[in-house]
Amino acid sequence: MEIKNLQKGQPFLGYLFIKSQVTKTAANGSRYFNMKLTDTNFDEIDGKMWDVKEADEEEFITGKLVKIKGAVQEYNGHLQLIANRMRLANEGDDVNIDDFVECAPKNTNDMIKEINTTIDAFTNEDIKKLTKAIFEDKTSILSYFPAAKSNHHALKGGLLYHTYSMLQIGKSLTPLYPFLNADLLYSGIILHDIGKITEMESDENGSVSDYTEEGKLLGHIVTEIVEIDQYGQKLGISEEVLLLLKHMILSHHYEAEYGSPKKPMFPEAELLHHIDIIDARMNTMEKIQNSIEPGAFSEKIWGLDGIQLYRSKL
Known part of the structure; x- marks a missing residue:
């Protein structure tokens, strides 16, 4: 499943790369993952997994390729993936972590x-x-x-x-x-x-x-x-x-x-x-330009002084 094609309410089953993961504590004291997940196109989506255990925190860390079963939700106008189940990719899976890792375009x-x-x-x-x-x-x-x-x-x-x-x-x-x-x-x-x-x-x-x-x-x-x-x-x-x-x-x-x-x-x-x-x-x-359609504006970008980047139709 490609991130760019995901829609609100859609179930998800597939492999994603944990680009970043921060474990946080909810108001009720339970622990949860706040993740940035990427696919083979290097598109990103925010991910969450609730009620994580200590073993989960040790296993699902930044830089791991995982198989996720969950659902796509919307929060504050943005799509996010809620992981109900997650496991590390293994040798028996027909996936290669190198396909999920974005590299510099020069040798x-x-x-x-x-x-x-x-x-x-x-x-x-x-x-x-x-x-x-x-x-x-x-x-x-x-x-x-x-x-x-x-x-x-x-x-x-x-x-x-x-x-x-x-x-x-x-x-x-x-x-x-x-x-x-x-x-x-x-x-x-x-x-x-x-x-x-x-x-x-x-x-x-x-x-x-x-x-x-x-x-x-x-x-x-x-x-x-x-x-x-x-x-x-x-x-x-x-x-x-x-x-x-x-x-x-x-x-x-x-x-x-x-x-x-x-x-x-x-x-x-x-x-x-x-x-x-x-x-x-x-x-x-x-x-940012590669993530938006021609003739469209991006959201405000903090790293660019808060501007909305425009992608021209030329």
Whole structure:
């Protein structure tokens, strides 16, 4: 059963992927699942399962493929799936979890090669040494890690794809502004979100179960600045390079309410912010646009400042 074809009141029997699952406590003290479920088209539907037991909480976690028997209901104008019975998919079922896991649209090895080639072409030895050391240490994790739990590039390999896409944007813009230091800009792109690896807990399918303690208390901007400092001291990187890169990480969200206490104060930092915004918003718009019909508007999208996205008929 495809999620896009579900209707209110319809019974459901089929396989879905638990993209996220949070266990909550109802007013009567019973426990229930609040889930995001996806199908092989990567369409999503909210799911609930009432009166769950402790064994259920241990078994039905984020990143699992399950067979659900239930019914489609409507709540606050949205369809949701109520799971009456649920079990894990097993080897006897004619399903493959890989079909339910959305992956980056570019080949992983090709993206890694492109980034490494970019780093190897740096002329500033300190920037090259620092960026290469951090990227090489994170490469295996980047092959599956998402860029977010639910917003832009929230898919397997999404963080690597976001970085790769930003590099392509950066490389198209730097020839227009020859006063820029390309090494510094590209290094900032490669490192700007790599701290998310310590911010979120993700399985090898790119499904984020929760934020880590460091993620909740510090966030990826702070953890990455600390990491740059640690690598820099170990590798003997110049203080100027470390200061510039740390400022780029610190300021790339631009606003204090989004985690940046400083705004960009030199051109490469300014451009990093705008490249990040371009790629994140285009990715979000693509995903939302693919879920609505031509000539229709989406619901208000928090990640896009509350706008209703329009899909043109062109």
